[in-house]
Amino acid sequence: MGSIFLEVTAIIGLATILAIIFRLFKQPPILAYVLTGIVVGPFGVMSLQHKEVLHAMGEFGITFLLFMLGLELKINELKSVGKVAIIAGFGQVLLTSFIGFLISLAFGFEIVTSIYIGIALAFSSTILIVKLLSDKRDFNSLYGKITIGILLVQDFVAILALIILAGFSSGEGLTPQVFIFSLFKGICLVAVIIGFSKTVLPSIVKHISHSSELLFLFSLAWVFGLAAFVSSPWIGFSIEIGGFLAGLSLANSVQHFQIASRIRSLRDFFITIFFISLGMNMVFDNASEIIIPSILLSAFVLICGPLIVLIILGFLGQRKRTSFLAGITLAQISEFSLILIFMGNKLGHLSESVVTLITIIAIITFITSTY
Numbered sequence: 001m002g003s004i005f006l007e008v009t010a011i012i013g014l015a016t017i018l019a020i021i022f023r024l025f026k027q028p029p030i031l032a033y034v035l036t037g038i039v040v041g042p043f044g045v046m047s048l049q050h051k052e053v054l055h056a057m058g059e060f061g062i063t064f065l066l067f068m069l070g071l072e073l074k075i076n077e078l079k080s081v082g083k084v085a086i087i088a089g090f091g092q093v094l095l096t097s098f099i100g101f102l103i104s105l106a107f108g109f110e111i112v113t114s115i116y117i118g119i120a121l122a123f124s125s126t127i128l129i130v131k132l133l134s135d136k137r138d139f140n141s142l143y144g145k146i147t148i149g150i151l152l153v154q155d156f157v158a159i160l161a162l163i164i165l166a167g168f169s170s171g172e173g174l175t176p177q178v179f180i181f182s183l184f185k186g187i188c189l190v191a192v193i194i195g196f197s198k199t200v201l202p203s204i205v206k207h208i209s210h211s212s213e214l215l216f217l218f219s220l221a222w223v224f225g226l227a228a229f230v231s232s233p234w235i236g237f238s239i240e241i242g243g244f245l246a247g248l249s250l251a252n253s254v255q256h257f258q259i260a261s262r263i264r265s266l267r268d269f270f271i272t273i274f275f276i277s278l279g280m281n282m283v284f285d286n287a288s289e290i291i292i293p294s295i296l297l298s299a300f301v302l303i304c305g306p307l308i309v310l311i312i313l314g315f316l317g318q319r320k321r322t323s324f325l326a327g328i329t330l331a332q333i334s335e336f337s338l339i340l341i342f343m344g345n346k347l348g349h350l351s352e353s354v355v356t357l358i359t360i361i362a363i364i365t366f367i368t369s370t371y
Contacts, residue, residue, distance in 0.1 A: 004050040011040055011054075011276055028128050030335060031366055033272050034359060037279020051280065058277035061270030062339055063243035066162070067223050068267050069155065070247025071260050084316050085149025091312045092150060092330070093157050096122040096305060103300060107293045113354055116344045119161055120358050121301055123154050123334035128366060132329060143325040146313070150330065158336040163190070163241055165343050189230065189237065189245065197249035209255045216262040222246050238343065278338060282356040290357045297357075298364040306331050332365035333358070 018032035040046040048054070101118030109117065129151060138144040163186040164179065208214045226249075227242030229235065250256050306327030313323035341358045344350040 004053050007046070007048050007050055007054070008273075010046060011036055012272070014039065015272060015276060027370055028125075028131065028366055029272075030127065030275055031363060033275035034279040034363065037276040038282055039279075040276075041280030042282055042284055048280075051277075054273060054280070055277050057270055058274035059239065061267070061272070061274035062240045062342070063223065063227055063270075064263060064267035065271050065274075065335075065339075066159075066240050066244035067247040068260060068263060069159070070244040070249075071251050071256050071263075073155070073159075073248060073251055082145075082149060084313070084318065085146050086153055087316060088146065088309065088312045088326075089150040089153025090157070092305075092309055093122045093154060095308050095312075099304065099308075100297070100300065103297065104293075107296075109354075112349055113351075116341060116350055116354070117297070117358065120337035120340050121297065121305075121333055121361070123158055123336050123340075124151060124330040125332050125334045125366065126151050126155065127335060128332060128370065129329055132370070141325075142318075143322045143329070146318070146322065147326045147329050150309075150326070154334070155336075158334070158340070159244060160186075161340060162244070162336075162343065163237075165340070165347065185236070189235070190248070193226075193245045193249050197252060201249055202253060205250070205253045205255055209258075212258065212262070215255060215258060219250070219259045219263060222250070238346075240339075240343070275338075278342065278355070278359060281352060282359055283352045284356070286353055290353055290360070294357050294360040294364070298361045298368075301333055301361065301365050302331050302368055328369070332369040333362050338362055 015033050015036040018035055019029040022029060022032040040048060097118040099118075100121035101114045104114035104117040105111070129147060133139050133144050133147065139148075164182050205215070205218070208218055223243055223246045226246040227239040230237040230242040230245065231239045250259060253259075306324070309327035309330055310320070310323040313326060314320070318326075337358060341350060341355050345352065345355050
């Protein structure tokens with residue numbers, strides 16, 4: 001098409017038009033972004049010459065998304081969501097992951113691929129669920145509080161999974177030894193960052209907080225600097241996890257609300273590019289091989305997922321109506337599922353067809369669960 005500016009203008013314009021249309025049907029904008037990528041990628045409506053640049057911008061989107069998650073994450077919040085949400089959250093993730101793993105094996109996927117698919121099916125979309133609860137004004141209902149608590153638990157598990165994966169080198173096999181070493185590296189790195197956030201960082205942030213522009217610039221420098229540091233060869237993590245750790249280190253600062261308000265617009269723009277890039281990289285050459293697994297795995301998420309939550313909450317003494325509403329609210333996969341699969345593909349653990357499979361499941365479950 002020409003310059004990168006024209007290409008970005010075209011895809012953002014198309015994404016905006018599709019997002020408006022999707023809004024009329026009460027669908028989340030993520031679907032419009034993925035469809036934009038499919039239109040300009042596999043369908044070849046536009047001839048893009050700077051796909052690598054768009055892909056890099058998408059990685060910035062994940063980095064900013066995880067930075068915001070780290071910035072808004074409070075470990076102490078797990079205590080406040082209650083025992084029911086914690087037990088139900090961990091139980092739902094474990095059961096869904098295990099059953100999804102077995103189903104994937106039955107479809108003939110390799111063990112590592114099945115592990116990824118099983119974990120991806122266990123997470124629910126925070127963006128979509130918050131919107132659903134807000135539209136129905138059910139934030140303060142019992143099932144709403146339990147659902148939000150389960151989402152919080154899922155976020156912790158998702159971040160743990162991403163940190164472990166980020167410790168793998170590109171093309172490195174998923175072996176138990178590498179898994180344990182990666183987990184150990186992650187724990188050490190998080191401990192160092194938390195220690196730094198409680199000693200040196202507060203005084204720096206306090207000193208520059210009088211200027212909102214300077215605080216914004218420092219936040220960007222801190223995100224990029226820490227991301228570059230942890231992705232260096234001697235540390236061996238990804239830039240995305242660097243973004244999360246940067247946010248986590250600033251989470252306890254008095255100015256974290258101010259930082260979040262300034263970074264949010266950047267996150268929204270770049271994460272839009274990420275979902276567009278995800279759609280662009282989908283492959284449909286082997287559609288006949290993934291269509292049946294995508295439909296059946298989507299049915300598992302939409303039908304068996306709520307049943308798992310209903311059964312767990314039933315054992316914990318919750319009413320059937322509360323358990324049922326919480327279950328169907330959680331009946332979709334998450335934007336973190338797409339990020340997890342993206343990172344697996346980036347590390348060489350997953351093929352493009354698996355990325356396409358999970359993206360199709362996301363589209364089906366997002367559309368269905370919204371209604």
